[in-house]
Amino acid sequence: MTRTLSLLLLPVALFGCELIDDTYKGDTGSDTGASTDSDADGDGFDADVDCDDSDADVWLADAPLSGNLADDGFADFCTSYCARTVTGNLSISGGDTSGLSCLTEVGGDVSISRNSTASSVDLSALSVIGGDLTVYKSPNLTDIDLSGLTAVNWLSIGHTGLTSLNLNALTASGSHFTIANNPSLVAAQANALTAVGGDFAVYDNAVLADLQLDVLASAGGAAQIADNASLCNDDAQAIVDGMSAESTYVNNNDGACD
Numbered sequence: 001m002t003r004t005l006s007l008l009l010l011p012v013a014l015f016g017c018e019l020i021d022d023t024y025k026g027d028t029g030s031d032t033g034a035s036t037d038s039d040a041d042g043d044g045f046d047a048d049v050d051c052d053d054s055d056a057d058v059w060l061a062d063a064p065l066s067g068n069l070a071d072d073g074f075a076d077f078c079t080s081y082c083a084r085t086v087t088g089n090l091s092i093s094g095g096d097t098s099g100l101s102c103l104t105e106v107g108g109d110v111s112i113s114r115n116s117t118a119s120s121v122d123l124s125a126l127s128v129i130g131g132d133l134t135v136y137k138s139p140n141l142t143d144i145d146l147s148g149l150t151a152v153n154w155l156s157i158g159h160t161g162l163t164s165l166n167l168n169a170l171t172a173s174g175s176h177f178t179i180a181n182n183p184s185l186v187a188a189q190a191n192a193l194t195a196v197g198g199d200f201a202v203y204d205n206a207v208l209a210d211l212q213l214d215v216l217a218s219a220g221g222a223a224q225i226a227d228n229a230s231l232c233n234d235d236a237q238a239i240v241d242g243m244s245a246e247s248t249y250v251n252n253n254d255g256a257c258d
């Protein structure tokens with residue numbers, strides 16, 4: 001309840017009248033008179049302590065999970081939380097990642113391990129990876145939502161079944177950035193990425209025809225776009241020409257050019 005409304009009701013309460021009863025907006029307390037509670041979603045937690053007073057399924061502010069998180073911890077990880085972080089590593093080997101809908105930050109590494117059975121991975125709320133992101137030898141993986149990722153150290157995505165990759169929130173990688181050997185990957189976008197701390201490499205993605213890196217300006221190491229059979233070589237060259245790097249290599253991108 002707003003302070004203004006509380007003040008307006010104060011004289012009424014003083015005279016023993018009750019304009020707002022204990023069922024108002026989920027107020028089930030025993031207090032009588034003018035209630036000062038405001039629990040819009042009726043989950044029993046007032047707005048001042050409820051992390052989201054429009055969603056009755058959540059009320060807890062972040063309590064970081066200390067340590068590592070793996071598949072057996074996904075199901076209950078977000079129960080009652082609006083947002084939650086992990087201090088250690090996150091490893092995914094095939095578990096249902098829908099339980100990670102509140103995960104915003106991983107302090108350590110994120111890995112989708114070799115031969116993971118996961119076909120779809122939802123990390124849509126994940127904004128920061130303090131360590132490395134490694135997605136490797138997971139041919140079953142056809143979809144991963146990293147659309148909210150803004151920061152990572154080393155990014156490596158290879159030997160997956162991904163068909164598209166949206167990294168459009170990512171502004172920088174602290175170390176290497178590699179997308180390689182993804183035989184089904186048609187489109188990859190990282191249109192906010194300005195700087196790669198180490199080597200930049202996109203190679204051996206046979207059907208990659210749409211590679212977008214609109215603002216990439218620098219790589220701390222080498223820059224390579226090569227052996228992508230469906231990518232226009234001139235487009236690849238333009239990306240590399242627009243950035244500074246220790247060395248550059250653009251070759252064997254044999255796709256048609258518009």
Ligand SMILES: [Ca+2]
Nearest residue numbers: 039043045050
């Ligand atoms: Ca509430």
Ligand SMILES: [Ca+2]
Nearest residue numbers: 052053055058
């Ligand atoms: Ca709530």
